[in-house]
Amino acid sequence: MYQVKDDEKIFIYTGPDGSGRKTLAKMVATVFDMETVISYTTRSRRHYEVDGKDYHFVSEEAFQTMHQQNEFLESVDIDGFHYGIREKDIIDTFKDHKLVYLALNPEGADKLKHMYGENVIRIFIYADRDTVIKRQQERQDDAAAIRRHIKHYDETMNYLNVCEHAFENYDLPQVSYQISELVESYLNRDYIESEY
Structure with a gap:
């Protein structure tokens, strides 16, 4: 298993589907030199998703072959x-970036937390049930x-109290700013906030 260095961080966004975590x-x-690692999935591509950008969409056979060859750090059903x-994707991303982010379900987030401990910061993004339904419909x-x-x-909402941080996504720009400040607090660098 890849050994994450002290200055390398994995930020995991988790929460209900439709919460706006991705x-x-x-x-x-975009505020940081932060790169994502894209998951592989056997589910069908949604009309607004792009293969290789949102997920790597693969057949069941291809996924099972990769699984048998122990290519996956973590996998869930x-x-x-x-x-x-x-x-390999995590290792390759860390060659050029100190910060990596992933959007995962609680099970995947839990697995990576157990593997990498304090180098993994879980950020739970949520909205109320009606809002997530409305967003999925939109x-x-x-x-x-x-x-x-x-x-x-x-079941997903129960994971909120397990995560290191949680944000209700009521306003994208505002919550994005709050999370950016949070990420900044994890970086080992002198940061002076300006009033200007």
């Missing part, structure tokens, strides 16, 4: 779909997918 993660990453993070998720996500809502 959007916030991307916004915060959710509602019959597989998700996994390749260890991005035109189909009704079956929304029902599947909402089935996990309460």
Whole structure:
């Protein structure tokens, strides 16, 4: 297993589907030299997703081959779909960046926390049930997918108190700013806040 160095950090965004965790993660990453590691999944691509940018969409056979070759650092099965993070992708990302971010479900976040301890900072992003349903409808998720996500809502919300930090996503720019300040607090550098 890759040994994360002291100055390397993995920020994991987790929370209910539709909470805006990926959007916030991307916004915060633009402020820092922070790169993402993209998961592999066997589920179908949603109409607004891009292969290689949102996920690596692969067949069940391809996923199982990678799994058998021990390529995955962690993998989970959710509602019959597989998700996994390749260890090689984390190693390659750390060659050029000290900060890495991932958007994971609680199970994946938990696995990486146990592997890398204090170098992993879990940021729980949430919104109330009605808001996440509305957001999923606005991005035109189909009704079956929304029902599947909402089935996990309460269980996912229970993970909030396990994470190091939690933010209610009520306003993207405001919450993005708050998370940026949080990330800054983890960096070993002199930082002077200016009033100007």
